[in-house]
Amino acid sequence: MYLNTIQASVGARKKAKRVGRGIGCTLGKTCGRGHKGQKSRSGGFHKVGFEGGQMPLQRRLPKVGFTSQISKFSAEVRLSELNGLVADVIDLRVLIDANIVPAFTKTAKVIQSGAVNKPVSIKGIKVTTGARESIVAAGGKVEA
Numbered sequence: 473m474y475l476n477t478i479q480a481s482v483g484a485r486k487k488a489k490r491v492g493r494g495i496g497c498t499l500g501k502t503c504g505r506g507h508k509g510q511k512s513r514s515g516g517f518h519k520v521g522f523e524g525g526q527m528p529l530q531r532r533l534p535k536v537g538f539t540s541q542i543s544k545f546s547a548e549v550r551l552s553e554l555n556g557l558v559a560d561v562i563d564l565r566v567l568i569d570a571n572i573v574p575a576f577t578k579t580a581k582v583i584q585s586g587a588v589n590k591p592v593s594i595k596g597i598k599v600t601t602g603a604r605e606s607i608v609a610a611g612g613k614v615e616a
Contacts, residue, residue: 489504491503491504544576545576545577545578545579546577546578546579546580546581547567547573547574547577547579547580547581548580548581548582548583549567549572549573549580549581549582549583549597550582550583550585550586551582551583551584551585551586551587551588551603551606551607552585552586552587552588553572553586554582554588554592554594555588555589555590556570557570557572557592560593561593561594561595562592562593562594562595562597563594563595563596563597564577564578564579564580564596564597567580567597579598580597580598581597581598581599581600582594582597582598582599582600582603582607583600583602583603584600584602584603584605584606587606588606588607588610588612589610590610590611590612591610591611591612592607592610592612593612593613593614593615594607594612594613594614594615595615596615596616599614
């Protein structure tokens, strides 16, 4: 196979419609644009979605979805992740240093997922009710 022998498949390249070539073809006189109106004129353009003054579809439909800006800076910590920490008091700085939460986190919350099997002391981190019970049952404490 050579570059000068490559050809498109039969039917892959359609001939362009030649408009305005007399009444013998379907595209003579008005060239397939119909009679009168904005779309028949040269330069007759309107923006995408314009419906002739009717309220456009994209404005008739309700807006959907919401992304909280607070959620970008908050993180969840599982109980099982607290087992690997060696600090006496666990706060946000300890979680960031241990790569449990991202560095830009401003608030964290301990959720009841897994189990904690050593006494831990938590300070300055939110804790769910179930997680609080598990921490206290393991001999730890939660400070505000």
